[in-house]
Amino acid sequence: MRPPVILKTTSFFDSSYSSPSDRRLSTLANHFVCAHNPMASHDSISASPTAAFDSVFAQIVRAPEDPILGVTVAYNKDPSPVKLNLGVGAYRTEEGKPLVLNVVRRVEQQLVNDVSRNKEYIPITGLADFNKLSAKLIFGSDSPAVQENRVTTVQGLSGTGSLRVGGEFLAKHYHQRTIYLPTPTWGNHPKVFTLAGLSVKAYRYYAPSTRGLDFEGLLEDLSSAPSGSIVLLHACAHNPTGVDPTLEQWEQIRQLIRSKALLPFFDSAYQGFASGSLDADAQPVRLFVADGGELLVAQSYAKNMGLYGERVGALSIVCKSSDVASRVESQLKLVIRPMYSSPPIHGASIVAAILKDGNLYNEWTIELKAMADRIISMRQQLFDALVARGTPGDWSHIIRQIGMFTFTGLNSEQVSFMTNEYHIYMTSDGRISMAGLSSKTVPHLADAIHAAVTRVV
Ligand SMILES: Cc1ncc(COP(=O)(O)O)c(C=O)c1O
Structure with missing residues (x-):
């Protein structure tokens, strides 16, 4: 039997086949093959790579890699044994490995062994226990807002999904559609809120000259925001700068926001990670809840x-009364239902089990503090290593900044230099994830920073 004849062609996504006339020609060629070779069925052709010729997506241009996730893509391609990924915001052990907390492993075992559990859909708003406990975690167990049922909490697809649901809810039901984001901010914020239907504006946050907070600029920009505007605030461990306001500054921000009737939307992605204490890191949010005003928290x-x-997270909306909160919740369901119907069960079950049980909760806080402490110790070690090398400049911001990231102040040329010469990967704005460092890799990073600032101006 003769094998079917299949035209050897280039993929339709190749530029040589990008014009419509080329496409028509290739389709005609396929018909020709079928018509003149009885063994070449349409099936054999459509199962071959030539099927790409007929793609209705042929005009699609390749999108750029996500700036943060793209760092990992480049890192994975580098064969160097000394390569170091400081781009992604995920915790690593001293050995450079991802960490699953012991308490999480233990609870997962319990969940798996519990044969009474099933995989039924959970409600649109998620697990009720998880929601209640998440609200208590961020607002405090004695929070009047929680006790008075003025808070509605829905389970979300981690922080991102919770921000997105909050954004869409505001775009549909709130009288102001403008959200102010700090400059700089997490790269996904502008995209999340724009696609949610809000209009994005910026307020000053970081002062490159001091590598600290531009507090005057922040107050000035929020003072001139139209009344009612939404303001995105990083609850703690600001990403990417690692610069947080002091509690006194938070109090001034609160007074300004309330006096101008702005609506605070907190992004709490690092509770416990900044200081090692869940309560301390929640202070800014609790300050705003204590005044009785309204706000959102992801x-x-x-x-x-x-x-x-x-992908475990929660969106809470603090309202003035339980009646408003329950109406808000009814509308949140209408946002969620057509988006993903209902959230996943597994991760939220783990969180609920840990938050519910005193012993598991304590075990968690110990493991959480160990992660935060390791990051804080990496800051000190990197600072000491730069001082020991006599690296030009003031590096005290490394120990002043807080949370997962250090905003080094290195420029994009210095970052490229460090990637090319030292195989160190980070975002081009000079942000490094302290969680990706270890005592073993600090000297390599310090050498690279020293070389970058002395050789690349
Ligand atoms: C400031 C900030 N917000 C939200 C997120 C969302 O993270 P996730 O969706 O993984 O919870 C991140 C993650 O890096 C972040 O840094």
Whole structure:
């Protein structure tokens, strides 16, 4: 039997076949093959790579890699044994390995062994226990807002999904559509809120000259925001700068926001990660809740419970009365239902089990503090290593900044130099994830920074 004849052609996505006339020609060629070779069925052709010729997506241009996730893509391609990925915001052990918390492993075992559990859909708003406990975690167990049922909490797809649901809810139901984001901010914020239907504006946050907070600029920009505007605030461990306001500064920000009737939307992706204390890191949010005013909070359990890929988070909206809160919740359901119907069960079950049980909760806080402490010690070690090398410049911001990231102040040319010469990967804005460092890799990073600042101006 003769094998079917299949035209050897280039993929339709290749530029040589990009014009419509080329496409028509290739389709005609396929018909010709079928018509003149009885063994070449349409099936054999459509199962071959030539099927790409007829793609209705042929005009699609390749999108750029995500600036943060793209760092990992480049890192993975580098064969160097000394390569170091400081781009991604995920915790690593001293050995450079991802960490699953012991308490999480233990609870997962319990969940798996519990034969009474099933995989039924959970409600649109998620697990009720998880929601209640998440609200208590961020607002405090004695929070009047929680006790008076003025808070509605829905389970979300980690921090990102919770921000997105909050954004869409505001775009549909709130009288102001403008959200102010700090400059700089997490790269996904502008995209999340724009696609949610809000209009994005910026307020000053970081002062490159001091590598600290531009507090005057922040107050000035928020003072001139139209009344009612939404303001995105990083609850703690600001990403990417690692610069947080002091509690006194938070108090001034609160007074300004309330006096101008702005609506605060907190992004809490690092509770417990900044200081090692869940309560201390929640102080800014609690300051705003204590005044009785309204606000939104998106929580993520990616970092503080290491549940990155489980996508566990929550959106809470604090209202003035329980009646308003329950009407808000009814509308949140209408946002969620057509988006993903209902959230996943597994990760939220782990979180609920840990938050519910005193012993598991204590075990979690110990493991969380160990992660935060390791990051803080990496800051000190990197600072000491730069001082020991006599690296030009003031590096005290490394120990002043807080949370997962250090905003080094290195420029994009210096970053490229460090990647090319030292195989160190980070975002081009000079942000490094302290969680990706270890005592073993600090000297390599310090050598690279020293070389970058002395050789690349
Ligand atoms: C400031 C900030 N918000 C939200 C997120 C969302 O993370 P996730 O969707 O993984 O919970 C991140 C993650 O890096 C972040 O840094």
